[in-house]
Amino acid sequence: MADIIANLKKNGFTVTEFDTKEAAADYLVGSIHGKTVGMGGSATLGTLDIYDRLKKDNTVYWHSVDNGPDVCVNEVNAQVFLTSANAVSEEGYILNIDGRGNRLAASSMKKERVIFVVGQNKLSGPFPEALERARNVASPMNARRLGKKTPCAADGVCHDCHSPDRICNALLVLWGKTMWCDSMEVVLIREDLGF
Numbered sequence: 001m002a003d004i005i006a007n008l009k010k011n012g013f014t015v016t017e018f019d020t021k022e023a024a025a026d027y028l029v030g031s032i033h034g035k036t037v038g039m040g041g042s043a044t045l046g047t048l049d050i051y052d053r054l055k056k057d058n059t060v061y062w063h064s065v066d067n068g069p070d071v072c073v074n075e076v077n078a079q080v081f082l083t084s085a086n087a088v089s090e091e092g093y094i095l096n097i098d099g100r101g102n103r104l105a106a107s108s109m110k111k112e113r114v115i116f117v118v119g120q121n122k123l124s125g126p127f128p129e130a131l132e133r134a135r136n137v138a139s140p141m142n143a144r145r146l147g148k149k150t151p152c153a154a155d156g157v158c159h160d161c162h163s164p165d166r167i168c169n170a171l172l173v174l175w176g177k178t179m180w181c182d183s184m185e186v187v188l189i190r191e192d193l194g195f
């Protein structure tokens with residue numbers, strides 16, 4: 001873990017570490033005030049249970065709880081964006097796969113702050129292993145979580161399907177903090193969270 005943290009920092013990401021999801025949730029709620037906040041689709045964020053807490057002091061957009069037509073656009077345009085990662089590689093690269101691309105756009109374009117909330121189970125070996133995790137572990141589990149009619153939801157293995165429900169249409173590999181994001185932070189939690 002120490003090598004990944006060092007490499008994340010070398011790549012321009014801030015890293016904050018917590019032993020528990022409760023401590024991480026308190027940190028996030030305590031450090032975001034008076035902002036527009038977008039939240040990406042994420043089992044990890046659901047586990048932290050921060051949506052209602054953030055709403056008390058911010059304008060929060062999260063398509064997991066609001067199906068309004070503009071909610072994903074508002075997530076992309078928010079000042080702060082919270083998401084998780086499908087994998088973090090040994091080199092300190094952050095990987096996410098998306099069906100719609102909203103999470104990828106929101107986590108790479110101009111922002112005051114992008115925050116990746118990452119459980120220790122997302123930490124991988126070298127880049128090919130991280131890609132393998134994103135493709136063959138996280139995506140099938142997410143397809144199952146979302147009730148998608150894909151072959152991976154049935155057997156837990158990617159078939160590189162062409163299903164209408166396919167959730168894997170774009171891959172973002174962040175090799176480093178992007179230029180127009182003031183801050184990109186990894187909130188690393190020493191628990192297994194999400195997929």
Ligand code: SF4
Nearest residue numbers: 139152158159161168
């Ligand atoms: S490409 Fe299809 S089968 Fe593979 S993980 Fe994505 S949705 Fe599942």
